[in-house]
Amino acid sequence: MTSYPTEFGAFILKRDTDLRIYLSSSDIVGARIRPEVMESIQTDIESGFVLFAHLHNHPFLFDRKVGDRMWTMEETIEDIAGALAPSMTDVSFYRGIRDRFGLQEAWITNGFETSKFRAGEFDILIAR
Secondary structure (H helix, E strand, O other): OOOOOOOEEEEEEEEOOEEEEEEEEOOOOOOOOOHHHHHHHHHHHHOOOEEEEEEEEOOEOOOOOOOOOOOOOHHHOOOOEOOOOOOHHHHHHHHHHHHHHOOOEEEEEOOOOEEEEEHHHHHHOOOO
């Protein structure tokens, strides 16, 4: 994360004393969740697991250049990121995963601090 920061998404599922964590990542910021991960979550939910939380990181990006793998534009080149607020894409994703899989909480971390949002709060977050 210090030499080549990227984003990840981790799905945390619980069933009694069992815990499963699925991690999805890529070498670019803003990548989509891998289909294999979503299929595994569906199978686990069908076998009694509950999708307790989704952990997602917003890394700090200190070396931004226009057109880089971090989707940097001239307007965002000075933004070092690391925000604890969900992006519009995050909010839409949380709502969809809540409706599809029953996601209970969403957590966003920058590696130092973490924001936590309950499923009932997803609808008051702004997603335009």
